[in-house]
Amino acid sequence: MYSICKLPNEVVLQIFKHLSGEKVQELIRYYKGIESASPLLILLYQRLFGGVLLIQNGAPRVDSAGDYLLTIDAFEDKILNDGSFEGTMFENVRPNLVEFKFTRQTADYQRFISDLNSLLQLLESDNPKLRRYFEHAQQINFHLDAHLVFIENPDTLNSIIIKLLLELSRHNLTKKINKFTIKSSEIGSLYVAHWSKLFQYFSSLNTLDLSENLIRSNHEHFLDVWGMSKKFPSTLTTLNMNNNMLTYISKDFIHNLPPSLEVLLMNQNDVEIIEPCDLHGALPKLRNWSLNYTKLCVLSPSLVTKASRGNVIWPSATRLSRQCFNSARHSLVLNHIRLNSTTAKQGPPPHQQEQNGQAVPPPEGSPKGNKPPRSTLFKDLVKLIKLAKPESKLIFFALLCLATSSATTMSLPLIIGKIIDTAKPLDDEDEESDDADPKTTTEDKQLIFGLPPARFYSALAIVFVIGSSANFGRIYLLRTVGEKLVARLRSRLFSKILAQDAYFFDIGPTKVGMKTGDLISRIASDTQIISKSLSMNISDGMRSIISGVVGVSMMCYVSWKLTLCMSLLFPPLIAMSFFYGRRIKALSRLIQENIGALTKVTEEKLNGVKVIQSFAQQQSVVHGYNKEIKNIFNSSLREGKLSGIYFSVNGFLGNITMIGLLVIGTKLIGMGELTIGDLSSFMMYAVYTGSSVFGLGNFYTELMKGLGAAERVFELVEYQPKISNNIGKKLQLKGDIIIKDVDFKYPSRSDVVIFEKLNLHIKEGENLCLVGPSGSGKSTISQLLLRYYDPDSGQIIVGDESLTDIKDLNLNDYRRQIGYVQQEPLLFSGTVKENVTFGKQDATEEEIDRALELSHSLAFVKSLPDGLDTRIGASTSTQLSGGQKQRISLARTLIKEPKILILDEATSALDSISEEEVMKNLSGLNRKKGITIISIAHRLSTIKNSDRVVVFNENGEIVEDGDFHTLHNDQNSHFNRLLKSSKLE
Structure with missing residues (x-):
């Protein structure tokens, strides 16, 4: 052994190439327990895996400057707590291709997360060895497979994926990444419009595999948001979206795919509709679009003329048929589809039809060996059984x-x-047969x-x-x-x-x-x-x-x-x-x-x-x-x-x-x-x-x-929200609020237009009051500002020098900086203190008293039987008036010191004295700390304390905008007409 160790690695590899696989495995078993034989073990592994340098469970120093494909399966075994490489394991290794594989075939979720965090820790450490190590690599591949149906906390995994993409971008490693796989990771709950932006920096990305992620059928949420934003890398040739429960593919999504795309895999989805589109113009290099084992596929009733189970569906439009579905170059492969008889007629397989007297062969690139679709009952049964996997x-x-x-x-x-x-x-005669063994005793x-x-x-x-x-x-x-x-x-x-x-x-x-x-x-x-x-x-x-x-x-x-x-x-x-x-x-x-x-x-x-x-x-x-x-x-x-x-x-x-x-x-x-x-x-x-x-x-x-x-x-x-709570950048709120060209209808009342091309500019530190008749959209503005809903079109922008659409912000962080008080506040079952500190649970006694004082609540709270420890809520006997509930709700909001305060008729139940005191305190807070106050009110006392009044009509249009005195002194103003007709609410 010692003599062979003195030989160059290249020579040793040539020797090992003449050994059989069984002999190599025998040598590996022999040398595995000998510490000094570590270099030989690495070369034996390289011989066994066909030129792949495989490092598992920690590895020794490797003295070689050759090019290898390095596969790392479990990062946790190779990283110390400080994020540096273990010993000198990688000191002289310069792999040409590095492949990170994070795969969990079991429910070991914590280990999977630990592996990903270890890699993040390594990337964040700026280790010089790591930098030299990656500089030599010509190609890097990432494979993340959680392999879970139900993840304990998908948001944790999703945020790690975001951080990983950010760190890779920061290290400029995205230019070397050729293949990226995210499987079975519930990325459907990610806010696609944000994380997909990161992939545009992957300038060398050739293959993107997003299969088995249960993205579901939110085409506007996933396919269109990503596609229309043109976030696909321009070098992408293969996109895999198999088994994602997609049901709708729009032409906008197809048109915004990169022209470089050659293979588009959407097998085992539930595709029901594909909008007609010019594939040849949008994707000139497309060789294969595979939709095997889908539930139903309808390009258009007028486009589909022939269909056969297990073969190609050919559209009848001559241009599409001639240019996009030529069997020699392009194919739309739709095997084993349960076709609707009203939208597609079965005919002979196109590749079996004669052309110039000869049968046309099946298109190249047609997927083979796909498994037949399982019944919905069986799929549900598998998902049900997997619930008990932990x-x-x-x-x-x-x-x-x-x-x-x-x-x-x-x-x-x-x-x-x-x-x-x-x-x-x-003595039964049946048992005493003549041929009974005489040696058998009783x-x-x-x-x-x-x-x-x-x-x-x-x-x-x-x-x-x-x-x-x-x-x-x-x-x-x-x-x-x-x-x-x-x-x-x-x-x-x-x-x-x-x-x-x-x-x-x-x-x-x-x-x-x-x-x-x-x-x-x-x-x-x-x-x-x-x-x-x-x-x-x-x-x-x-x-x-x-x-x-x-x-x-x-x-x-x-x-x-x-x-x-x-x-x-x-x-x-x-x-x-x-x-x-x-x-x-x-x-x-x-x-x-x-x-x-x-x-x-x-x-x-x-x-x-x-x-x-x-x-x-x-x-x-x-x-x-x-x-x-x-x-x-x-x-x-x-x-x-x-x-x-x-x-x-x-x-x-x-x-x-x-x-x-x-x-x-x-x-x-x-x-x-x-x-x-x-x-x-x-x-x-x-x-x-x-x-x-x-x-x-x-x-x-x-x-x-x-x-x-x-x-x-x-x-x-499996229902994925259109608006994600914890994806996006964190931003300290300051500057103006701009509502720009906003159109909006409530999804439950899609036939009723609330806003059409609404524009409103709210300056930082302004005390603004919104007034108008009932149903004019005043409260809807608060819903949009809090991003309970997104506008159908248009933008809501915040910031001073650098304006940011609130869609790009981390929603949880954004809402923590906004205070919202409703007309009918909800108080949770618990003590007064627990309710007041709900938004800031580490608040001090001084902060609690200060918030109660600002909301004019301190006196009545102290008069309660147990003061701050008095239990309130629907399940208790302590009854609070509507005004008292509003004041405690206001204290709960003020204790977190919001940058923006939204009051939706928050003082409507207060008596005039209490309201005057509260409004005076809020005005003082507005002047001292410069918080922006947006009030929705129908009381003159509230409107008078505002710097600016915006008046809406019944159609959700802004008809007047000015200070209170100017509008009130104008006898012909809409504001005064609302007052006189008592429609101001």
């Missing part, structure tokens, strides 16, 4: 306990049969499984104790799995709901908006059903399978004739179970939706008890409530009827089968083919097997119920 170890041990307890249970019939046979009279005949009765029963007791202990372990472990699953799912759902934008609550996945009652039902009830389906139900299903397999095997062992008779029962039972399970899934979802509707009505009516009583409408409200109850009753009755038919028929068939087995079994005993003990064992195994068949039916039923509930949960988990 508890896979507990489930494994639970199933081990299940196997042990089932083995104990299934041995019982055989044991009972043997005991029965040994209990027969010893004691031998009383042996059970070769053991004396005393020892046998002692061993049997031990087996039963083991079985009972295993059963305890099964129940306890599965209960733990269920509770962990429910806790994780509820936390995940609650976090997902809080991260949603206003569009979710206005429209949401149901297209009619998500209401609180329905959300509560999904969090509380649906998760419980899923938990049951994946814990105890899985156990019952596995027990039924084990019981069925063992039972049938033992029945065949005892009597194959009786087993054959019983097997006639299986086909009808399986068919009924399948039909019943499919129906019960739909009914289960319907029941859960009805429960959600009932919860919504219950919450709404209980919150409005006083209003109901004031109108004496208790009876009508109860009548409406009973309608919701009746919906649940009717759907549950349908489920009960279906279940009654299913189980009664099963029971009837089971009883008939048992009687039939007894009749046939007694005949076999008379023929001498069975003993009484054998028949007893067989009947017990038949009962177990029949129970297992029924159990499998119940298992399938509960699984379908779980799938019905899971569909409602997946709707929330």
Whole structure:
């Protein structure tokens, strides 16, 4: 070994090239434990992996200046806490191609995040070795694959991806990155318009793989936002967006792809519509656009003339047909598509049509070997099972306990049969045959499984104790799995709901908006059903399978004739179970939706008890409530009827089968083919097997119920907000606010135009008041400024010298600098102190008192029974007036010292003295700290304290803009007309 180490690496590599793979692996195993043999190990690895320098689990110093492809699988093993390289591992290595692979095939989410953070730490350290190391590399590839369906905190992963892209840009490494892969990482929840901008700096990027990220069908959110912004690198040749649940591909997206694109992969999506476009003009180099295994694809009813499963769809427009879909250059490959008969007619495969007397070959570049589409039911089932992946170890041990307890249970019939046979009279003529062995004694005949009765029963007791202990372990472990699953799912759902934008609550996945009652039902009830389906139900299903397999095997062992008779029962039972399970899934979802509707009505009516009583409408409200109850009753009755038919028929068939087995079994005993003990064992195994068949039916039923509930949960988990909360740059708010050419309609009322080309310039430190009739859009401005909604067109810009669209800002950071007080504030159940410090939980006592003083609340708070520790909220007995609630809400806002303060009729419930005091304090705050105040008011006292008044008309147009005195003194002003007509609100 020592002599070969003295040779140059290139010579050693030439020697190793003549060795077989088996010999190389043998040498690796031999040298692996020898520390001084580390250089040889590296060269052996290079020989084994065909010129790839593979470093895993830490590596020694490598003295070589050759070009290698360096693959790093687990960065955590190579980085010290200070972010430097471990030892001198990379001191002389100068790889030509570096590939970072971060892949997690299991649910080890924390390890995956730790690896990514280690790389970030390394990039941020500005290590000179790293700089020299990367300077030599000609090409760098990144592969990130979280390989998870549900990530505990997707925002954490998404922010790390953003930081990674930023650091790569800062190091100018983007010029060397040839391939970038982000898979199974829930990047659909990223704010695409921001993170996609970073990819425009990847000037050498050739392949971008964004497959399996569940981006969903937000074409305006993902495809168009990215495409229309022209954020794709100009060198891109391959774009992979497979399995992202995309449903719509617009022509704008296609036209804004880089002309360099040659391969566009969109397989296994749910594409329903592709807008007609000139592919040849937009993508002159496109060789392959693959949409294999999509649900439905319609270019346009007028464009599609021929289609065949497994082949190419050719549009009839001559220019497109001739230039964009030429089989020699361009192809739109749409294999295995479930076509709508009204939009596409099937015809012979185009590549089988004759052209000049010869068959045209299939287009080049057509994807081969794609897997056929799985049914929606199977996909949902896979997603449902993956929910329990983090508890896979507990489930494994639970199933081990299940196997042990089932083995104990299934041995019982055989044991009972043997005991029965040994209990027969010893002088029975049937047992005293002429050819009996004379050496067989009475004691031998009383042996059970070769053991004396005393020892046998002692061993049997031990087996039963083991079985009972295993059963305890099964129940306890599965209960733990269920509770962990429910806790994780509820936390995940609650976090997902809080991260949603206003569009979710206005429209949401149901297209009619998500209401609180329905959300509560999904969090509380649906998760419980899923938990049951994946814990105890899985156990019952596995027990039924084990019981069925063992039972049938033992029945065949005892009597194959009786087993054959019983097997006639299986086909009808399986068919009924399948039909019943499919129906019960739909009914289960319907029941859960009805429960959600009932919860919504219950919450709404209980919150409005006083209003109901004031109108004496208790009876009508109860009548409406009973309608919701009746919906649940009717759907549950349908489920009960279906279940009654299913189980009664099963029971009837089971009883008939048992009687039939007894009749046939007694005949076999008379023929001498069975003993009484054998028949007893067989009947017990038949009962177990029949129970297992029924159990499998119940298992399938509960699984379908779980799938019905899971569909409602997946709707929330997979729904991606149009507006992301924590993506974007952080900016200290200062300067003016500019609303420029804004058009807006609420998504739930798309036919009502709120603003059209609205322009408003709000200066920094200004005290502005918005007035106008009800419905003129005053409160909508506050919604847009807080970015609960985005304008349909136009911009909202903040800043002084450098103006920034609020879409480019980190929304959480932006909102922390804005104070918002509503007319009807919500106070959470808790103490006054907890409510006041909600926006600044580390506030000091002095800051709390200061905020209460500014909101004119200090005196009345101190007069409460427990002062700041007095519990308030809907669930307490302490009742606050509307004005007191408004003042505490104002204190909660002021304590965080906002740069912009929005008051939406925030003092409407105050008496004139309190309002005057509050407005005086706010004016002083405006002058001292220069905060911008935007008030929406209908009281003259509030309007008078403003520097500027902006008047809106019923159409959402600004009709007047000036100071209070100028507008008030003009008798013909819109402002005065509003005052006189009492339309000012």
